[in-house]
Amino acid sequence: MAEEGGGGERRGGEGAEAAMERGPGAAYHMFVTMEDLLEKLKLLDYEEEALRRHNMRPLSRHYFALPTNPGEQFYMFCVLAAWLITKAGHPFEQPQEYDDPNATISSILSALRSFGRSVDFPPSKLKAGSGEQACYVLDCLAEEALKYTGFSWKRPAYPMEELEEEAIAEDDAELTLNKLEEDIAEEESDGEENFIDLNALKAQTYKSDMNNSTKQEEILESTTDAAEWNLEVERVLPQLKVTIRTDNKDWRIHIDQMHQHKDGIESALKETRGYLDKLHNEISRTLEKVSSREKYINNQLEHLVQEYRVAQAQLSEAKEKYQQGSGGVTERTRILSEITEVLEKVKQEMEEKGSSMTDGAPLVKIKQALTKLKQETVQMDIRIGVVEHTLLQSKLKEKSNMTRDMHATMIPETTIGAY
Numbered sequence: 241m242a243e244e245g246g247g248g249e250r251r252g253g254e255g256a257e258a259a260m261e262r263g264p265g266a267a268y269h270m271f272v273t274m275e276d277l278l279e280k281l282k283l284l285d286y287e288e289e290a291l292r293r294h295n296m297r298p299l300s301r302h303y304f305a306l307p308t309n310p311g312e313q314f315y316m317f318c319v320l321a322a323w324l325i326t327k328a329g330h331p332f333e334q335p336q337e338y339d340d341p342n343a344t345i346s347s348i349l350s351a352l353r354s355f356g357r358s359v360d361f362p363p364s365k366l367k368a369g370s371g372e373q374a375c376y377v378l379d380c381l382a383e384e385a386l387k388y389t390g391f392s393w394k395r396p397a398y399p400m401e402e403l404e405e406e407a408i409a410e411d412d413a414e415l416t417l418n419k420l421e422e423d424i425a426e427e428e429s430d431g432e433e434n435f436i437d438l439n440a441l442k443a444q445t446y447k448s449d450m451n452n453s454t455k456q457e458e459i460l461e462s463t464t465d466a467a468e469w470n471l472e473v474e475r476v477l478p479q480l481k482v483t484i485r486t487d488n489k490d491w492r493i494h495i496d497q498m499h500q501h502k503d504g505i506e507s508a509l510k511e512t513r514g515y516l517d518k519l520h521n522e523i524s525r526t527l528e529k530v531s532s533r534e535k536y537i538n539n540q541l542e543h544l545v546q547e548y549r550v551a552q553a554q555l556s557e558a559k560e561k562y563q564q565g566s567g568g569v570t571e572r573t574r575i576l577s578e579i580t581e582v583l584e585k586v587k588q589e590m591e592e593k594g595s596s597m598t599d600g601a602p603l604v605k606i607k608q609a610l611t612k613l614k615q616e617t618v619q620m621d622i623r624i625g626v627v628e629h630t631l632l633q634s635k636l637k638e639k640s641n642m643t644r645d646m647h648a649t650m651i652p653e654t655t656i657g658a659y
Contacts, residue, residue, distance in 0.1 A: 270372040273379050274305040280382035281320070283391060290323040304378065307370045314369030317378065318344050324381035325351045328388045341367055352377060355384045 278299060287298055296316065304313065318335040325332040330351055335344045345363045353359060357380045365373040538545075596602065 270305045270375045271302055273372070273375040274302055277304070277375060277379045277382055280379070280386060284324075284327060284382065284385055284389070286320070286323070289327075290320060294319055304370050304374045307368060310368050310370070312369075313374075314341065314367065317366070317369045317374050318348070320378055321348045321381060324378065324385045327385040328355070328381065330354065348377065352380060355380070357384075 278301060281299070290296075291298060296319070299316075304317065307313070315337060318339075322332045322334050325348070332347070332351060342363070345366050348366075349359050349363060361373050365371060366377065368374070
């Protein structure tokens with residue numbers, strides 16, 4: 241157990257060190273790969289040739305980067321991989337939904353190696369149908385398919401910017417900033433051209449001050465109607481609006497801001513790099529101490545681990561024997577229940593026979609039946625005697641009649657002979 245826990249911590253430390261070596265953005269690299277893959281699939285027209293044939297929906301930007309439905313993602317991965325391999329000039333059989341996933345993955349990786357691509361991860365990483373490995377495999381196959389179709393990336397052609405600004409339809413009632421600046425410039429130019437007499441201006445100002453001083457004694461009262469004042473305000477209000485037209489060159493301001501932010505980040509990074517390096521060194525030393533301590537603890541607890549393993553093996557054997565014994569006990573319990581039922585039946589029969597043997601009612605019935613039989617036998621003997629006597633009398637009577645008849649017949653013959 242200690243070794244297994246230590247192995248898990250060791251693997252976690254190795255994964256953290258690998259992530260630190262690759263940089264802090266390594267965890268988000270698969271999202272960039274997935275977006276590139278989606279663009280390449282669109283160039284290959286995968287929606288018409290692959291998805292419509294299998295009645296599938298188009299992929300999202302991060303479909304294979306995030307695990308959502310492993311079964312559906314793995315099937316989509318196999319379908320796209322088979323289609324891309326066929327698109328790259330290598331005939332590949334379309335996988336079915338109930339095929340062996342290990343065989344399908346090995347076939348896809350074999351086809352990827354045939355293109356000269358390296359595979360430095362175990363095949364089991366692809367069973368989830370998502371992750372960095374799945375994005376890598378599909379991206380490589382998409383590149384090979386684009387190469388086979390003759391597609392090549394070209395430098396982007398930027399459109400020429402027009403020097404003259406487009407005319408924008410404006411409302412005459414609104415005052416633009418450019419128009420305001422032009423009016424101010426015209427007033428300044430008029431002021432420069434026309435000569436202003438300062439003395440006359442001072443005299444005019446003095447006269448107006450005198451007039452105002454004479455009128456200060458009177459009460460100021462407005463003669464303007466409030467309704468007319470509100471109407472005038474509503475009429476003049478649209479002319480007081482100032483609209484600033486958007487400049488088509490605002491992107492330069494954004495670039496300047498980006499450069500400023502970049503300089504700020506670099507200056508802040510110079511200050512924090514030392515702290516980060518110090519923290520990295522401390523973490524590395526701590527990890528080394530933890531690993532060495534872990535090794536020491538594993539060595540110290542080796543005999544206990546062995547004893548635990550032996551005890552675990554004995555426990556498994558005892559459990560197996562217990563299961564076997566429990567199976568025999570259940571069988572014998574069933575046989576015992578059957579024997580108990582037979583014994584209950586036998587006991588019931590014996591009780592019935594014992595009760596019948598101790599009871600005198602049957603014997604009395606037998607005696608009564610014997611007495612009745614004897615009586616009936618006597619009556620039968622009497623009847624037989626009567627019948628025999630009657631028969632004997634009838635026979636004797638018949639015999640006497642015969643002898644009488646014989647004598648009657650013999651007498652006349654003798655008489656006839658005498659005569």
